[in-house]
Amino acid sequence: MTWLKLVEGYMPMQMITELAVCILFFSICNYLLKKAGIGVPKFWAGILVWCFVNLFYLKYRIYPPIPFSVRAIYGTVSACGIFMWVSGSQEEWLEFKRPIINVLDGNNFFTKSIRTVLLLLLPIGLGAFAYNSLLPSFEEPIELRTVHPAPPATTKVHGKTYVLQTAQQPYRIDTDGKYDPAYSNAHIVDQSMGRLMKDVNSAEDNPWDPNAKGYIKHVREGGEIFFQNCHFCHGDNLNGRGLWAFAFNPIPANFTDAGTIAQLQETFVFWRVAKGGIGLPGEGFPWASVMPPWEQHLTVDEIWKVIMFEYWHTGYYPRTWD
Amino acid sequence: MNKMQPTNTEYLGTTRELMNRQQLTHQRRPGMTASLLAVGVLLVGLGVSSPALAQEAEGFVTGTLPAPAPAEQVEAGKRVYFTKCVWCHGVNGSGDGPGADRLWPRPRNFNAGTFKIRHTASGELPLIDVDLLQTVTHGLPGSAMPSWEGILNEQQRKDVLAFVTTELVQDRSWQDEEFEELHILELEKLSGAAVPPSAESIKRGSELVVENKCIECHGLEGRGDGNAFNLKDDWGFSIQPADWHKCWNFRGSRQDAYNVKNIFRTFSTGINGTPMPSFADNTSIEDRWHIANYVQSLCERDKDVDIAGGQVTDEIAAELLAAKPRGIDPLTDKPKVNFVIPSKFAEGELPKDEHDPRWYDERWEKEGRRIVAIGGQITHKPRNFVNRIDDIWVQSMYNETHVTMMFRWDDRTKSIQEDEVDWDPYEVNLADYGIVEQEPGGSQFDDDTTHPDSIAAKQTSYQVFNDGLAFQMPIKFQELPAPRKPRYFWGDEGFPVDIAKWTADGNLMAYEGTGWDQDLEDRDDFTEQLTLDKAEWKDGRWTVIISRPLKADYEADTYIELGKYIPINFFVWDGHNGDVGRKMGVSAFYYLVLEPPIPSEAKWYAGLAAVGLVIVEGWILTRRSNRRKEQGAS
Numbered sequence: 001m002t003w004l005k006l007v008e009g010y011m012p013m014q015m016i017t018e019l020a021v022c023i024l025f026f027s028i029c030n031y032l033l034k035k036a037g038i039g040v041p042k043f044w045a046g047i048l049v050w051c052f053v054n055l056f057y058l059k060y061r062i063y064p065p066i067p068f069s070v071r072a073i074y075g076t077v078s079a080c081g082i083f084m085w086v087s088g089s090q091e092e093w094l095e096f097k098r099p100i101i102n103v104l105d106g107n108n109f110f111t112k113s114i115r116t117v118l119l120l121l122l123p124i125g126l127g128a129f130a131y132n133s134l135l136p137s138f139e140e141p142i143e144l145r146t147v148h149p150a151p152p153a154t155t156k157v158h159g160k161t162y163v164l165q166t167a168q169q170p171y172r173i174d175t176d177g178k179y180d181p182a183y184s185n186a187h188i189v190d191q192s193m194g195r196l197m198k199d200v201n202s203a204e205d206n207p208w209d210p211n212a213k214g215y216i217k218h219v220r221e222g223g224e225i226f227f228q229n230c231h232f233c234h235g236d237n238l239n240g241r242g243l244w245a246f247a248f249n250p251i252p253a254n255f256t257d258a259g260t261i262a263q264l265q266e267t268f269v270f271w272r273v274a275k276g277g278i279g280l281p282g283e284g285f286p287w288a289s290v291m292p293p294w295e296q297h298l299t300v301d302e303i304w305k306v307i308m309f310e311y312w313h314t315g316y317y318p319r320t321w322d
Numbered sequence: 323m324n325k326m327q328p329t330n331t332e333y334l335g336t337t338r339e340l341m342n343r344q345q346l347t348h349q350r351r352p353g354m355t356a357s358l359l360a361v362g363v364l365l366v367g368l369g370v371s372s373p374a375l376a377q378e379a380e381g382f383v384t385g386t387l388p389a390p391a392p393a394e395q396v397e398a399g400k401r402v403y404f405t406k407c408v409w410c411h412g413v414n415g416s417g418d419g420p421g422a423d424r425l426w427p428r429p430r431n432f433n434a435g436t437f438k439i440r441h442t443a444s445g446e447l448p449l450i451d452v453d454l455l456q457t458v459t460h461g462l463p464g465s466a467m468p469s470w471e472g473i474l475n476e477q478q479r480k481d482v483l484a485f486v487t488t489e490l491v492q493d494r495s496w497q498d499e500e501f502e503e504l505h506i507l508e509l510e511k512l513s514g515a516a517v518p519p520s521a522e523s524i525k526r527g528s529e530l531v532v533e534n535k536c537i538e539c540h541g542l543e544g545r546g547d548g549n550a551f552n553l554k555d556d557w558g559f560s561i562q563p564a565d566w567h568k569c570w571n572f573r574g575s576r577q578d579a580y581n582v583k584n585i586f587r588t589f590s591t592g593i594n595g596t597p598m599p600s601f602a603d604n605t606s607i608e609d610r611w612h613i614a615n616y617v618q619s620l621c622e623r624d625k626d627v628d629i630a631g632g633q634v635t636d637e638i639a640a641e642l643l644a645a646k647p648r649g650i651d652p653l654t655d656k657p658k659v660n661f662v663i664p665s666k667f668a669e670g671e672l673p674k675d676e677h678d679p680r681w682y683d684e685r686w687e688k689e690g691r692r693i694v695a696i697g698g699q700i701t702h703k704p705r706n707f708v709n710r711i712d713d714i715w716v717q718s719m720y721n722e723t724h725v726t727m728m729f730r731w732d733d734r735t736k737s738i739q740e741d742e743v744d745w746d747p748y749e750v751n752l753a754d755y756g757i758v759e760q761e762p763g764g765s766q767f768d769d770d771t772t773h774p775d776s777i778a779a780k781q782t783s784y785q786v787f788n789d790g791l792a793f794q795m796p797i798k799f800q801e802l803p804a805p806r807k808p809r810y811f812w813g814d815e816g817f818p819v820d821i822a823k824w825t826a827d828g829n830l831m832a833y834e835g836t837g838w839d840q841d842l843e844d845r846d847d848f849t850e851q852l853t854l855d856k857a858e859w860k861d862g863r864w865t866v867i868i869s870r871p872l873k874a875d876y877e878a879d880t881y882i883e884l885g886k887y888i889p890i891n892f893f894v895w896d897g898h899n900g901d902v903g904r905k906m907g908v909s910a911f912y913y914l915v916l917e918p919p920i921p922s923e924a925k926w927y928a929g930l931a932a933v934g935l936v937i938v939e940g941w942i943l944t945r946r947s948n949r950r951k952e953q954g955a956s
Contacts, residue, residue, distance in 0.1 A: 063652055104946045119939055127932035134924035138915045140661045141887055143805040189405060194474050200401040208404050208413060227409040227421030228762035232700055232707065236466065237406070237473050243466050244697030246654040247712075249661065249910035276701070278809070287809040287817070288911055292701045313405075 011062075019057065023049070042092065043099045046082040053078050145250065146283040148264065157274045157295050157303075164267040165321070170301070171218040171308055175204070181320070184215045184308070191315035195256070207312075215308075222309030225302050233290070238313055248290045255314050262316035269307050269318070274300075378505060379602035381512050381590060381610075382443055385504035388450055388496050391484035399485030402478050407486075410466065415490025423777050424707040424760050427465045428559050432486055435494035436556060436595040438462075439574040443505040444592040444600035447496055454483050456576055463579075463655050464571035507590050507602075513583050517611035519619065521639040527616025528634035530609055534601060539563040542632040544620050545862025547734040551782060551898055556595040558771030560781035562710075563598075565732050565862070569621035570656050571712070577655050580621060580647045585614040622657070623647055624690050625682070626715070626730070631861055648693075656695065657713075663692045663890070665718035665725055665916045672719055672726040674855045676865050681717060681728065691717040691730075694892055696907040701811060702838050704752075704759035709907040710734070710899045714791070714892060720916050725882055726855065726869035729791055729892075736859040737897025738826045739788045745903075747825075748833060748842040750812075752903040759905070784900030789859075791866055792823035792893040794835060795880040795914070799888055807889045810911060811838040820880045822852055824866055826897065830854040834878070838904070848879060872916075887913040 026049060033039050040048075054075045058066055066074075086096040106112040154163050174183040187205050189195045203211040207220035227236075233252040235242040240254030253260045261269055271279075277289025294303055311318055378384065391399075403411075410429040412419040417431035430437070439457060440448040448454055458479045461469035470479060487496060494502065517523050531537055531544070541547035544566030555561045564572055570579040574588045589610055592600030601610065620629065623645035629638055648657040666685055673680055694716055698709040714731035744755050760777075767776035774783075796808045797818045806817070812835030813819035821833040821842065832849040833842035851874055855867040872882040882888060892909040895901035 104943065105950065122939065123932040123935040126935050127928040130931040131924050131928035134927055135920060136885065136918055138662050138664060138887075138913075138917065140913065145805075194402070194478050195405070196401050196478075197405045200397075200404050206404055208408055223409055224420035224762075227419065228424055231409075231421060231466070232698065236410070236468050237470075239473070241468065241653070244700075244709075246651070246656070246659065247695035247697035247908075247910060278701075282806070285805065287807045287814065290697070290701050290810070290908070290910075292705075296703060297705075 015062065018061075019053070022052065022057070026052075041099065042086045042096045046086050046096070050075075050078055050082055143285070145285040145288075147250075147253075148268075149281045149284045151268050151271050155271045155274060157270075158300050160300070162267070162270070164265075164271060167267045167270065169266050169270075169304055169308060169318075171215065171222075171304055173214050173218075175214040177214060180215075181317075184312075185317050187216060188312045188317075189315045195313065195315050218305050219309050219312045222302075222305035222307070223313070225298065225306045226309050226313075229294075229297065230306065238310060250285070250289060252291075255310050255316075258316075261310055261314065261318070264319060265321075266307060266311075266318040269310075270303060273303050273307060379443060379590075379600075381602065381607050382505040382507055385442070385449070385506040387499060387502060387504060390497050391488055395481050395484040396488045397485075398478075399481035399483065400489070402474060402482040403485050406470070406474070407482065411490075415486060420762070421466070423762060425466050426708040426781065427561065428557075429466070431557060432490040433492045434556070434595075435491040438593045438595060439588065440591050440594065441507045441509060441587065442591060443507075443602065445594060446504055447494060447502060449504070449506065450483055450487055450496065451480065454487070455479060458483065460575075460577045461655075462573045463575055463577075464568075464573060469577065469655075507587060509583060509587055512586070512607060516582070516586070517608055517615065519582065519615045519643060521636060521643050523612050523615045524619045524642055525616075525634050525636060525639040526609075527612040527614070527619075528629075528632060528639070530605070530613050531616060532632065534605065534613070536613070537632060539597065540566060541734075541862045543567075543629055543861040543863070544617065544632070545732045545734065547862030551735055553597055554778075554782075558778045560778065561596055562734060565734070566617045566620045567622050567732060568713075569618065570650060575655075577652075579650055579655070580618060582611075582614045582618045585617050586610055589613055589617075619643065619645075621647070622693075622715075624687075626691060628677070657693050659695050660689070660692055661911070662887075662913050662915055663694075663716050663718060664689060665720045665727075665914060667917070667919060668719040668721050670721065672721055672724055672855075672869055673728075673867075675867065676728060676730070676856070680719065686717075691715045692912075694909045694912060696892070696894055696909055699811075699893075699904055699906050699908045702904055704757055704903070704905050706899075706901060706905045706907065707760055708899060710896045711894050711907050714894060714909075716892075716912075718914065720872065720882075724869050724871055725914075725916065726867060727793075729866045729868070730863060731791075731894065732863050733789060733859070733896055734862055735789075735896070735898040736826070737786050737789045739786060739897065741785065743787075747829070747831065748844055750841055750903055751839060757903055757905060784898065787897040787900065787902040788895065789826040789864065789897045790824060790893075790895035790901075790906075791864075792821055793890055794819040794821045794893075795888055795890050796820070797834070797878060797880060799880060800883070800886075807911065808835075809838070810891050810908070812840070812842070813837060820848075820878075822868060822870065823893075824854065824857065824868060825895075826857070826859075828854075828857065830868065845878070848874060882914075882916065884916045884918045887915055890914045 026045075030040060030045060054071060058071050058074055087093040102111050103115050103118065106115040151164055153165070154161050156162070168179065172179060172181055172184045174180040187198065189197050197207075198205040200206050201209075203209040203213070204216060206212065207216050207223060209216075212220065226234075231242055233242040233245050233248065234240055234255065235245065235252070238255040240252045240257075242252060245252050255261050272291075274293065274295045276293035277291035278286050278293050280286040280289060298306070408419055410419045410421040410425065411417055411432065412422065412429075415432035417429040419429060422429050435447055437448040437453065437457075439462075440446070440453045442448055442453070457467070458474075459469065459471045461467050474482070496502065531540070537544075537548060539546070539548040539553070540563045546563040546565040548563055551560075551562075553561050553563065569575060569585075572579070572584060572588070573593075574584050575581075576584055578584065588598075590600060590602045592598050605613070616634075619639075619642040624647075625641070625645040627638065627641045627645055629642070634642075650656065651658045668680055692715070694714045696709060696712050696714060698706040700706065711731055711733055714729055716727060716729055718725060718727045720726070745752055767773040770776055771778035773779060794808075794812065796802060796813070797820050799807075802817070808814060808817035808819045812821065814837050819835045821835045822830065823833060824830045830849070830852050832845040832852055834845055835842055851871050853869045855869055857866045858864070874881075880888065889911050890913065891911050894907045895905075896907075901907070
């Protein structure tokens with residue numbers, strides 16, 4: 001389904017809305033059919049809704065695919081919901097189980113033949129299923145890694161020791177050169193759709209303005225470093241979808257996701273950037289990450305600037321102690 | 323603007339002259355260029371033209387030039403441009419932003435109004451709200467240009483195009499009624515009457531690509547290995563012919579890789595600014611569909627069909643037609659990756675070449691050869707920002723004593739090192755020998771692409787090293803405390819790896835790796851046990867088959883066991899790209915698994931389950947009929 005895209009960040013809302021619209025549609029159809037005197041028996045309606053949600057919607061509509069174990073949970077929950085619906089009153093429950101009883105009894109030729117077919121097919125199906133599940137299958141083993149491990153108290157970069165609790169971003173300064181997080185936070189991109197700069201004609205908002213100085217000028221310098229070094233993996237929109245993002249595993253961090261830099265302190269990011277994948281503690285799987293230890297490629301100033309660019313471009317503030 | 327201008331703008335005279343120039347581009351053939359140019363100049367000079375030249379090519383209609391974009395829209399687009407685009411395309415839209423020098427293909431220089439993917443005739447401006455909008459929406463796969471759908475809404479995408487086409491395209495204008503015309507390919511209408519893919523059409527297409535000399539650049543099997551390393555675009559930057567086997571990398575694939583329409587369009591309109599001409603004037607619409615069907619059929623599928631150097635017979639055409647497209651991952655717009663590489667049991671001798679039928683038997687139908695995605699090595703210096711090999715295909719088999727792996731990957735150039743080098747093969751720190759990474763943007767010779775120190779000149783004048791391939795597996799992986807692995811990059815301290823490295827000069831060596839900056843350790847005893855069964859470069863593709871014993875020396879080697887997940891990762895070098903040492907392509911961790919035979923219990927348990935269900939059924943039915951009897955009695 002390429003014509004209707006799930007939009008990043010809005011996916012849960014989209015899913016719930018779509019499912020609600022579908023259920024509403026089913027209800028209306030059901031009502032209209034009933035009015036027309038060709039109502040669908042509850043037995044079949046329940047099976048239809050369950051199949052639609054679990055075998056079609058959750059399986060094919062959602063991407064990346066939901067693991068089978070999670071779909072099994074949804075399947076159970078939705079089956080419970082449908083049972084509650086069909087067993088609202090004694091008559092409804094009897095109506096629901098009538099087709100099953102009819103087949104079990106096999107009173108006429110039609111139900112008798114269905115019963116015979118089912119009696120034969122069910123054991124064969126179960127046998128085939130058992131055989132298939134006993135075949136050796138080799139899925140990729142699941143290994144859980146900690147994405148944001150606990151940081152150390154200090155980190156030593158280019159011969160200088162930084163205390164993560166007290167170190168400060170040296171370029172978060174206003175036009176007078178004073179440290180001013182409130183000023184810089186006021187000039188990040190507009191967080192609304194598309195994350196665009198606030199005013200392209202203002203030297204305080206546009207990093208490319210020839211008169212840009214202080215914070216916004218350093219944002220541009222950080223951006224230049226980002227687009228010479230980082231975008232190959234973290235992507236042109238900082239969403240972790242660069243050219244080579246999917247050749248690597250773990251995949252690169254998505255900075256536009258509220259769960260990455262928006263949740264972290266700037267000094268934590270500084271430690272992660274400077275030390276890279278190889279500097280992760282064991283629970284972060286340092287052996288698998290291709291994230292470079294940037295101290296091998298960039299100066300301390302360049303690292304601070306590129307971090308500031310990441311916050312500017314995504315429109316997030318770093319977390320602070322207060 | 324004092325940037326270099328592409329040559330085509332110099333010709334811009336009357337429309338008729340433009341058509342003449344297109345005609346020249348269409349028919350450009352080696353050896354004929356000079357004489358045709360002379361005739362063209364003569365025609366233009368005398369003001370003479372043949373009426374045929376001004377005629378509409380088959381399948382095109384004359385379009386109208388668009389109205390200028392409103393100033394507010396241009397202003398809104400400027401805001402988008404300076405937030406998102408300027409970083410690669412540059413302040414003046416000259417394709418020289420900070421990111422440009424480390425990108426290949428380079429970001430587009432908008433100034434000349436030369437755009438690659440269009441519905442308009444060769445040399446003409448593109449349709450802004452169709453061609454350019456599709457480019458921004460779907461991105462240009464195979465380059466760094468991403469899809470902006472879902473990031474910018476449609477209005478924002480249109481706004482930024484208004485800014486680019488009004489302010490940054492400087493040498494031409496969509497409002498220039500004197501010099502500009504639009505002849506638009508009626509793709510939708512023509513697709514309605516498309517020649518459906520069939521064995522005959524595919525076979526006819528394979529003949530037409532020879533007649534139309536497509537193979538001169540694209541190679542006999544279409545892997546882009548013709549005169550591959552010497553082509554340049556209008557600005558003098560290195561450019562390579564498309565590899566037809568990777569349709570997901572076609573710039574014009576529009577996130578719909580296997581769609582034959584995209585190929586038909588590119589073939590009909592050509593790619594402006596590159597040596598790819600339009601074939602609209604000298605091929606009929608029917609022939610264009612045949613070619614598109616053939617090219618599309620070559621894109622990698624579930625089965626690796628041998629097309630015998632482009633000599634497509636009826637049988638080959640039928641096989642191409644029957645093979646199913648690979649699943650494309652919508653997150654990457656590339657084939658889906660599976661990190662498990664299955665190795666299947668082979669009776670007797672292991673296969674020694676790629677024609678062995680056991681590589682193609684029915685066991686591979688469900689899950690065939692695996693694609694291993696390759697990225698540039700960008701962790702440690704010297705980094706490789708341009709990896710010209712972006713995937714390798716791996717297949718494996720084993721018998722009682724040995725395991726073999728067949729690697730096949732597309733490489734447009736066969737590279738064998740000719741000059742002596744100063745370092746030994748086991749050395750890895752080559753910075754001392756002058757192997758450095760590409761400097762970041764802002765090269766002072768960006769304006770002059772003919773200067774020997776310019777990036778354009780450097781792109782085509784690398785010292786040629788050996789093509790190569792290596793894979794690493796942990797030594798004693800059985801003893802690794804899960805999930806610990808040796809580092810992906812040649813292991814690390816305390817966690818050594820076993821590296822097998824093949825180079826195109828015919829060497830296959832075993833090394834022990836203990837870290838990314840530690841020289842490899844030669845392992846002569848194990849080198850003797852590795853076998854290079856095949857290493858052949860043919861029509862733009864390497865086939866390398868390497869086999870090794872399952873169990874060699876446990877203390878110093880990977881000891882391969884059935885059914886175990888053995889971490890493995892791959893490294894690949896393209897010698898013509900200047901790849902050597904750490905400048906290479908790398909993969910993530912994959913797992914090699916030797917699939918054990920089906921256990922005999924499987925059948926027993928399945929039978930047991932079925933019998934069990936029969937008993938349960940009997941019980942339910944008896945109970946039900948008893949109940950009915952009771953009901954009947956009462």
